[in-house]
Amino acid sequence: MSTGTRPAAARPGGRSARVRDAVHRAVTELICERGADRVTIPLVASRAGVNPTTVYRRWHTVPALLAEVAAKELDADAPPPPTGDLRADLAAYAEWDLAHLSRPGGIAFFRAEVAADLDERKAGLRECLRQVDDALEAIVAAARAGGEADPPPVEEIIDRVVAPLYFRVVFAIPGTDARFARALAEEYLDGRA
Amino acid sequence: MSTGTRPAAARPGGRSARVRDAVHRAVTELICERGADRVTIPLVASRAGVNPTTVYRRWHTVPALLAEVAAKELDADAPPPPTGDLRADLAAYAEWDLAHLSRPGGIAFFRAEVAADLDERKAGLRECLRQVDDALEAIVAAARAGGEADPPPVEEIIDRVVAPLYFRVVFAIPGTDARFARALAEEYLDGRA
Known part of the structure; x- marks a missing residue:
């Protein structure tokens, strides 16, 4: 993980990056297991081991989260x-x-x-x-x-x-x-x- | 609900058909106003003037409901x-x-x-x-x-x-x-x- 001179949107390093990676992994696993339409923020949070509030605050909606994972x-x-x-x-x-x-x-x-x-x-x-x-x-x-x-x-x-x-x-x-x-x-x- | 000699899926006439038509109309209006991803069963039920339970029982999910309206x-x-x-x-x-x-x-x-x-x-x-x-x-x-x-x-x-x-x-x-x-x-x- 870089220490980041990059803009905040890239969210390099530290806890924020670890949360992001765990959430991305959870999304990919859940999509493969259930299909995108069965993915919910509470499920993602639970699989990623983070608080649902954290996911809601950072990504707001499932589509926004899926779009980010798709781009990655x-x-x-x-x-x-x-x-x-x-x-x-x-x-x-x-x-x-x-x-x-x-x-x-x-x-x-x-x-x-x-x-x-x-x-x-x-x-x-x-x-x-x-x-x-x-x-x-x-x-x-x-x-x-x-x-x-x-x-x-x-x-x-x-x-x-x-x-x-x-x-x-x-x-x-x-x-x-x-x-x-x-x-x-x-x-x-x-x-x- | 109809007495129905036709298969149940066709649901001709009567209260069942009126509910269906009201729900279909509500779906179309809400899609045009908000986009399909903002359509929820409680919103559809409220707009159609029917009980959400009726909608859940008959269509189960928003995608199923949207698919039916699309086919119509x-x-x-x-x-x-x-x-x-x-x-x-x-x-x-x-x-x-x-x-x-x-x-x-x-x-x-x-x-x-x-x-x-x-x-x-x-x-x-x-x-x-x-x-x-x-x-x-x-x-x-x-x-x-x-x-x-x-x-x-x-x-x-x-x-x-x-x-x-x-x-x-x-x-x-x-x-x-x-x-x-x-x-x-x-x-x-x-x-x-």
Whole structure:
């Protein structure tokens, strides 16, 4: 744990960080065991061994807490860095994106972000979309640097690759596996060529 | 409660139906006023003028209640019937789908379905996906009857038209309007031709 010149929001070190880590762990365990909609602040507090008041005071609502854990999860499991080979990079991203959404609790976290209250939801969704945008921008920039004259617009990649994967995981459409994800990306690029 | 020759789930007529209608109306109003995540059974009961116990006994959870109202809403606002002109029908469906998701409370209902607990969620999502499937199957069948030799597979239409619209509404991506929805469908078909 750092001693923190960072802003207070990062809450580095000490008791505060220990509480945060225990609460995050409890949230992840409870989501995997019960699903996000069965997670309550008293349950989280009990599992984390902290006072419910502490959790209410710091996170206010379950959706806010879930959104924070989801953001941390995404930091820990980052998409693969682009190599400059657009076709390989986009296929790898699609496979990662699907795995990321399909991990234990993955869709529960996504549901939690989507279900959070309006202001939190907007912030959570913006953050979620910003991370998708950043990853795709990096792939496109690497492709351009690697000599790709006409890489696709990020928004088109979202429509053609990211959105179908989200939809398919949310709606549990059969056959949505790594091979499907890679083919979705590859066939999209082939169609543009 | 009805005397009911129909299965209990249908609950036709009488006090039971009046309670159901009042509760459904209360749910819709509260979703539009506050967002789905702020809807609670005591609030719904109070707005509907019924005892909370009645609501708990009949619907058990808020997600179950929201899923029922969402299914009824979809029945009331059905997609336009297909004409046999694939391009026109798919563009009209895309426009309807976007409007349906974007209506007041539309995404709140979608969020509610997605956030419902696992068993209810599966049922709600299956039902939601079944309705999408049925509408697209009808479009494809009408196109085939109208002489279209190679109409697209429904699953591909879901990936190319439905999924991006869902994703764009959920993530509030700017520029996702009726013109965008129609163009999404038309460009998809043009790309196949």
